Amino acid sequence: MAVEGTTGPAAGRETGRVTKRRVRTRARLLDAAFAVFSAKGFGRVSIEEVCEAAGYSRGAFYSNFTTLDELFFALYRQRADLIAEQVARALAVDGADPGVPASVDRVTEALLLDVDWLLVKTDFLVHAARDPDVARTLLEHRERLRRAIAGRLARTAAGPGPMDLPAVLGDADGAAHAVVAAYDGVTVQLLLDKDVERARAWLRQLLTALLTDGGGTSG
Missing domain, CATH: 1.10.357 (Tetracycline Repressor; domain 2)
Incomplete structure:
Protein backbone atom coordinates (compact mmCIF):
# COMPACT_ATOMS: atom_id res chain seq x y z
CA MET A 1 0.00 0.00 0.00
CA ALA A 2 1.46 3.35 -1.04
CA VAL A 3 1.78 6.05 1.58
CA GLU A 4 2.91 9.64 1.38
CA GLY A 5 6.63 9.73 0.79
CA THR A 6 6.73 6.33 -0.92
CA THR A 7 9.24 6.02 -3.73
CA GLY A 8 9.59 3.53 -6.56
CA PRO A 9 6.93 1.79 -8.69
CA ALA A 10 4.24 1.95 -6.00
CA ALA A 11 4.66 5.69 -5.73
CA GLY A 12 4.41 5.99 -9.50
CA ARG A 13 1.13 4.07 -9.55
CA GLU A 14 -0.23 6.20 -6.72
CA THR A 15 0.76 9.41 -8.52
CA GLY A 16 -0.96 8.14 -11.65
CA ARG A 17 -4.15 7.46 -9.72
CA VAL A 18 -4.04 10.90 -8.08
CA THR A 19 -3.46 12.57 -11.44
CA LYS A 20 -6.39 10.75 -13.08
CA ARG A 21 -8.62 11.55 -10.11
CA ARG A 22 -7.61 15.21 -10.29
CA VAL A 23 -8.39 15.31 -14.02
CA ARG A 24 -11.84 13.81 -13.36
CA THR A 25 -12.46 16.25 -10.51
CA ARG A 26 -11.50 19.22 -12.67
CA ALA A 27 -13.71 18.01 -15.53
CA ARG A 28 -16.70 17.57 -13.21
CA LEU A 29 -16.19 21.04 -11.75
CA LEU A 30 -16.09 22.54 -15.26
CA ASP A 31 -19.24 20.67 -16.31
CA ALA A 32 -21.03 21.73 -13.11
CA ALA A 33 -19.93 25.34 -13.52
CA PHE A 34 -21.24 25.41 -17.08
CA ALA A 35 -24.64 24.11 -15.97
CA VAL A 36 -24.91 26.52 -13.04
CA PHE A 37 -23.60 29.55 -14.94
CA SER A 38 -26.01 28.98 -17.84
CA ALA A 39 -28.98 28.55 -15.49
CA LYS A 40 -28.32 31.45 -13.11
CA GLY A 41 -25.79 33.73 -14.81
CA PHE A 42 -22.14 34.38 -14.08
CA GLY A 43 -21.86 36.79 -11.16
CA ARG A 44 -24.90 35.25 -9.48
CA VAL A 45 -23.21 31.97 -8.64
CA SER A 46 -21.04 31.12 -5.64
CA ILE A 47 -18.20 28.65 -5.33
CA GLU A 48 -20.41 26.65 -2.97
CA GLU A 49 -23.09 26.27 -5.65
CA VAL A 50 -20.55 25.00 -8.18
CA CYS A 51 -19.21 22.52 -5.63
CA GLU A 52 -22.71 21.33 -4.73
CA ALA A 53 -23.59 20.80 -8.40
CA ALA A 54 -20.37 18.82 -8.90
CA GLY A 55 -20.78 16.84 -5.68
CA TYR A 56 -17.51 18.10 -4.17
CA SER A 57 -16.34 20.13 -1.20
CA ARG A 58 -14.73 23.57 -1.37
CA GLY A 59 -11.41 21.79 -0.87
CA ALA A 60 -11.80 20.06 -4.22
CA PHE A 61 -12.49 23.43 -5.85
CA TYR A 62 -9.45 25.13 -4.33
CA SER A 63 -7.19 22.23 -5.26
CA ASN A 64 -7.97 23.05 -8.91
CA PHE A 65 -8.89 26.75 -9.06
CA THR A 66 -8.33 29.84 -6.94
Whole structure:
Protein backbone atom coordinates (compact mmCIF):
# COMPACT_ATOMS: atom_id res chain seq x y z
CA MET A 1 0.00 0.00 0.00
CA ALA A 2 1.46 3.35 -1.04
CA VAL A 3 1.78 6.05 1.58
CA GLU A 4 2.91 9.64 1.38
CA GLY A 5 6.63 9.73 0.79
CA THR A 6 6.73 6.33 -0.92
CA THR A 7 9.24 6.02 -3.73
CA GLY A 8 9.59 3.53 -6.56
CA PRO A 9 6.93 1.79 -8.69
CA ALA A 10 4.24 1.95 -6.00
CA ALA A 11 4.66 5.69 -5.73
CA GLY A 12 4.41 5.99 -9.50
CA ARG A 13 1.13 4.07 -9.55
CA GLU A 14 -0.23 6.20 -6.72
CA THR A 15 0.76 9.41 -8.52
CA GLY A 16 -0.96 8.14 -11.65
CA ARG A 17 -4.15 7.46 -9.72
CA VAL A 18 -4.04 10.90 -8.08
CA THR A 19 -3.46 12.57 -11.44
CA LYS A 20 -6.39 10.75 -13.08
CA ARG A 21 -8.62 11.55 -10.11
CA ARG A 22 -7.61 15.21 -10.29
CA VAL A 23 -8.39 15.31 -14.02
CA ARG A 24 -11.84 13.81 -13.36
CA THR A 25 -12.46 16.25 -10.51
CA ARG A 26 -11.50 19.22 -12.67
CA ALA A 27 -13.71 18.01 -15.53
CA ARG A 28 -16.70 17.57 -13.21
CA LEU A 29 -16.19 21.04 -11.75
CA LEU A 30 -16.09 22.54 -15.26
CA ASP A 31 -19.24 20.67 -16.31
CA ALA A 32 -21.03 21.73 -13.11
CA ALA A 33 -19.93 25.34 -13.52
CA PHE A 34 -21.24 25.41 -17.08
CA ALA A 35 -24.64 24.11 -15.97
CA VAL A 36 -24.91 26.52 -13.04
CA PHE A 37 -23.60 29.55 -14.94
CA SER A 38 -26.01 28.98 -17.84
CA ALA A 39 -28.98 28.55 -15.49
CA LYS A 40 -28.32 31.45 -13.11
CA GLY A 41 -25.79 33.73 -14.81
CA PHE A 42 -22.14 34.38 -14.08
CA GLY A 43 -21.86 36.79 -11.16
CA ARG A 44 -24.90 35.25 -9.48
CA VAL A 45 -23.21 31.97 -8.64
CA SER A 46 -21.04 31.12 -5.64
CA ILE A 47 -18.20 28.65 -5.33
CA GLU A 48 -20.41 26.65 -2.97
CA GLU A 49 -23.09 26.27 -5.65
CA VAL A 50 -20.55 25.00 -8.18
CA CYS A 51 -19.21 22.52 -5.63
CA GLU A 52 -22.71 21.33 -4.73
CA ALA A 53 -23.59 20.80 -8.40
CA ALA A 54 -20.37 18.82 -8.90
CA GLY A 55 -20.78 16.84 -5.68
CA TYR A 56 -17.51 18.10 -4.17
CA SER A 57 -16.34 20.13 -1.20
CA ARG A 58 -14.73 23.57 -1.37
CA GLY A 59 -11.41 21.79 -0.87
CA ALA A 60 -11.80 20.06 -4.22
CA PHE A 61 -12.49 23.43 -5.85
CA TYR A 62 -9.45 25.13 -4.33
CA SER A 63 -7.19 22.23 -5.26
CA ASN A 64 -7.97 23.05 -8.91
CA PHE A 65 -8.89 26.75 -9.06
CA THR A 66 -8.33 29.84 -6.94
CA THR A 67 -11.36 31.88 -8.10
CA LEU A 68 -14.50 31.59 -10.20
CA ASP A 69 -12.78 33.80 -12.78
CA GLU A 70 -9.99 31.24 -13.12
CA LEU A 71 -12.54 28.44 -13.48
CA PHE A 72 -14.36 30.42 -16.17
CA PHE A 73 -11.17 31.00 -18.15
CA ALA A 74 -10.53 27.25 -18.09
CA LEU A 75 -14.07 26.74 -19.39
CA TYR A 76 -13.62 29.47 -22.01
CA ARG A 77 -10.36 27.98 -23.23
CA GLN A 78 -11.99 24.56 -23.51
CA ARG A 79 -14.77 26.02 -25.67
CA ALA A 80 -12.44 28.24 -27.72
CA ASP A 81 -10.25 25.24 -28.49
CA LEU A 82 -13.35 23.29 -29.54
CA ILE A 83 -14.46 26.07 -31.91
CA ALA A 84 -10.96 26.36 -33.42
CA GLU A 85 -10.86 22.58 -33.88
CA GLN A 86 -14.28 22.59 -35.56
CA VAL A 87 -13.16 25.28 -38.00
CA ALA A 88 -9.89 23.47 -38.73
CA ARG A 89 -11.62 20.14 -39.36
CA ALA A 90 -14.22 21.75 -41.61
CA LEU A 91 -11.54 23.40 -43.75
CA ALA A 92 -9.28 20.37 -43.93
CA VAL A 93 -11.61 17.75 -45.42
CA ASP A 94 -9.60 15.65 -47.89
CA GLY A 95 -10.84 15.95 -51.45
CA ALA A 96 -13.43 18.59 -50.56
CA ASP A 97 -14.12 21.63 -52.74
CA PRO A 98 -11.58 24.28 -51.60
CA GLY A 99 -13.70 27.20 -52.83
CA VAL A 100 -15.06 29.80 -50.42
CA PRO A 101 -18.78 28.88 -50.62
CA ALA A 102 -18.09 25.18 -50.07
CA SER A 103 -15.64 25.91 -47.23
CA VAL A 104 -18.12 28.28 -45.57
CA ASP A 105 -20.86 25.64 -45.84
CA ARG A 106 -18.66 23.12 -44.02
CA VAL A 107 -17.68 25.63 -41.33
CA THR A 108 -21.22 26.80 -40.59
CA GLU A 109 -22.50 23.23 -40.40
CA ALA A 110 -19.77 22.23 -37.95
CA LEU A 111 -19.52 25.40 -35.87
CA LEU A 112 -20.61 25.39 -32.26
CA LEU A 113 -23.83 27.41 -31.84
CA ASP A 114 -24.76 26.63 -28.25
CA VAL A 115 -27.24 29.05 -26.66
CA ASP A 116 -26.31 28.01 -23.09
CA TRP A 117 -22.66 28.72 -23.80
CA LEU A 118 -23.52 32.07 -25.39
CA LEU A 119 -25.44 33.04 -22.24
CA VAL A 120 -22.44 32.19 -20.06
CA LYS A 121 -20.00 33.97 -22.36
CA THR A 122 -22.13 37.11 -22.59
CA ASP A 123 -22.50 37.33 -18.81
CA PHE A 124 -18.76 37.06 -18.42
CA LEU A 125 -18.12 39.62 -21.16
CA VAL A 126 -20.13 42.19 -19.19
CA HIS A 127 -18.17 41.26 -16.07
CA ALA A 128 -14.84 41.60 -17.90
CA ALA A 129 -15.81 44.97 -19.39
CA ARG A 130 -15.82 46.43 -15.87
CA ASP A 131 -12.51 44.88 -14.78
CA PRO A 132 -9.40 45.74 -16.85
CA ASP A 133 -7.40 42.74 -15.59
CA VAL A 134 -10.17 40.29 -16.43
CA ALA A 135 -10.74 42.03 -19.79
CA ARG A 136 -7.06 41.70 -20.66
CA THR A 137 -7.13 37.96 -20.00
CA LEU A 138 -10.33 37.51 -21.98
CA LEU A 139 -8.80 39.43 -24.90
CA GLU A 140 -5.80 37.09 -24.81
CA HIS A 141 -8.11 34.08 -25.06
CA ARG A 142 -10.02 35.65 -27.96
CA GLU A 143 -6.73 36.35 -29.70
CA ARG A 144 -5.82 32.66 -29.47
CA LEU A 145 -9.04 31.82 -31.33
CA ARG A 146 -8.36 34.44 -34.01
CA ARG A 147 -4.81 33.18 -34.51
CA ALA A 148 -6.06 29.62 -34.94
CA ILE A 149 -8.57 30.75 -37.57
CA ALA A 150 -5.98 32.97 -39.30
CA GLY A 151 -3.51 30.10 -39.48
CA ARG A 152 -6.08 27.84 -41.08
CA LEU A 153 -7.17 30.56 -43.56
CA ALA A 154 -3.53 31.21 -44.51
CA ARG A 155 -2.90 27.51 -45.14
CA THR A 156 -6.10 27.21 -47.15
CA ALA A 157 -5.27 30.30 -49.23
CA ALA A 158 -1.82 28.91 -50.05
CA GLY A 159 -2.88 25.33 -50.68
CA PRO A 160 -4.08 23.45 -53.77
CA GLY A 161 -6.95 25.31 -55.45
CA PRO A 162 -6.04 28.49 -53.53
CA MET A 163 -8.67 30.68 -51.93
CA ASP A 164 -8.11 34.38 -52.74
CA LEU A 165 -9.00 36.59 -49.78
CA PRO A 166 -10.60 39.96 -50.59
CA ALA A 167 -8.10 42.82 -50.66
CA VAL A 168 -10.20 44.86 -48.23
CA LEU A 169 -9.51 42.28 -45.50
CA GLY A 170 -5.76 42.46 -46.04
CA ASP A 171 -4.14 39.21 -44.95
CA ALA A 172 -5.39 36.08 -43.21
CA ASP A 173 -5.26 37.84 -39.85
CA GLY A 174 -7.64 40.54 -41.10
CA ALA A 175 -9.92 37.85 -42.48
CA ALA A 176 -9.89 36.04 -39.12
CA HIS A 177 -10.94 39.24 -37.33
CA ALA A 178 -13.83 39.56 -39.79
CA VAL A 179 -14.86 35.94 -39.27
CA VAL A 180 -14.91 36.32 -35.49
CA ALA A 181 -16.84 39.60 -35.74
CA ALA A 182 -19.45 37.95 -37.98
CA TYR A 183 -19.75 35.04 -35.56
CA ASP A 184 -20.18 37.46 -32.63
CA GLY A 185 -22.87 39.41 -34.48
CA VAL A 186 -24.89 36.36 -35.45
CA THR A 187 -24.74 34.91 -31.96
CA VAL A 188 -26.24 38.09 -30.46
CA GLN A 189 -29.36 37.51 -32.58
CA LEU A 190 -29.30 33.83 -31.63
CA LEU A 191 -29.40 34.74 -27.94
CA LEU A 192 -32.65 36.59 -28.54
CA ASP A 193 -34.58 34.35 -30.93
CA LYS A 194 -32.96 30.96 -30.12
CA ASP A 195 -33.25 30.00 -33.81
CA VAL A 196 -30.09 27.97 -34.48
CA GLU A 197 -30.90 27.14 -38.11
CA ARG A 198 -31.59 30.77 -38.94
CA ALA A 199 -28.32 31.75 -37.25
CA ARG A 200 -26.42 29.21 -39.38
CA ALA A 201 -28.03 30.60 -42.52
CA TRP A 202 -27.10 34.17 -41.62
CA LEU A 203 -23.58 33.16 -40.70
CA ARG A 204 -23.20 31.33 -44.02
CA GLN A 205 -24.31 34.42 -45.96
CA LEU A 206 -22.10 36.79 -43.97
CA LEU A 207 -18.96 34.68 -44.24
CA THR A 208 -19.45 34.06 -47.95
CA ALA A 209 -19.88 37.79 -48.56
CA LEU A 210 -16.89 38.69 -46.36
CA LEU A 211 -14.51 36.20 -47.93
CA THR A 212 -15.50 36.82 -51.54
CA ASP A 213 -15.81 40.61 -51.80
CA GLY A 214 -19.56 40.23 -51.51
CA GLY A 215 -19.76 37.68 -54.31
CA GLY A 216 -19.13 34.00 -54.05
CA THR A 217 -21.16 31.92 -56.37
CA SER A 218 -21.56 28.30 -55.51
CA GLY A 219 -21.76 25.62 -58.13
